[in-house]
Amino acid sequence: EVQLVESGGALVQTGGSLRLSCAVSGFPFSSHWLTWVRQAPGKGLEWVANISPDGSRKYFMDSVKGRFTISRDNARNSLYLQMNSLRVEDTAIYYCTRDVAYGYLDSWGQGTLVTVSS
Amino acid sequence: QTVVTQEPSLTVSPGGTVTLTCASSTGAVTSDHHPNWFQQKPGQAPRALIYSTNNKHSWTPARFSGSLLGDKAALTLSAVQPEDEAEYYCFLYYGGAQLNYVFGAGTQVTVL
Numbered sequence: 001e002v003q004l005v006e007s008g009g010a011l012v013q014t015g016g017s018l019r020l021s022c023a024v025s026g027f028p029f030s031s032h033w034l035t036w037v038r039q040a041p042g043k044g045l046e047w048v049a050n051i052s053p054d055g056s057r058k059y060f061m062d063s064v065k066g067r068f069t070i071s072r073d074n075a076r077n078s079l080y081l082q083m084n085s086l087r088v089e090d091t092a093i094y095y096c097t098r099d100v101a102y103g104y105l106d107s108w109g110q111g112t113l114v115t116v117s118s
Numbered sequence: 119q120t121v122v123t124q125e126p127s128l129t130v131s132p133g134g135t136v137t138l139t140c141a142s143s144t145g146a147v148t149s150d151h152h153p154n155w156f157q158q159k160p161g162q163a164p165r166a167l168i169y170s171t172n173n174k175h176s177w178t179p180a181r182f183s184g185s186l187l188g189d190k191a192a193l194t195l196s197a198v199q200p201e202d203e204a205e206y207y208c209f210l211y212y213g214g215a216q217l218n219y220v221f222g223a224g225t226q227v228t229v230l
Contacts, residue, residue: 044221045221095164102154103211104166108163
């Protein structure tokens, strides 16, 4: 059974940093693109970033470029999102997802809540 | 900035049919955008319904179908059931040097 379990969400002040983790099991971790998607309270979904199977390619939405980094540890079956210079508008549930191909996000975690307070 | 547009809300009667659409600010939506559709119910994580225009996930009911309709992607719900009441999101792939993806704002489908 495919499982993705996010952790690391917390309340943080503007300008602060946070590292989200996603523990993955149930499929060959090192074979898949992985994606972070977020959802602000009461709002829609936003694609945040993704990373290639070997970690060499990484892409970000414009508003987080230069502030967020994405990484993975294929030995530990884990995905990470390092978030720096956090803004109030980064407040959201952050979901870890598996991308089978071209945005086919077939598996999702339950999400972890990040709250950025001024 | 690329914008993907969906109807904000639609209402359908049980047993009826409703079509949701997904437009791109860059022009016609084609199979190269690999349109994906996700369903989200309150308090739950989204789940995949349709990928690459018209392919169904293993749990996608047969009454859901994806297509291209004119210059948009479309999701049609036929013989709608009360449990189909949910938010539906379109998700498009925009390739190129700066690989990126964009979600639509979502369509709230009410079964009434």
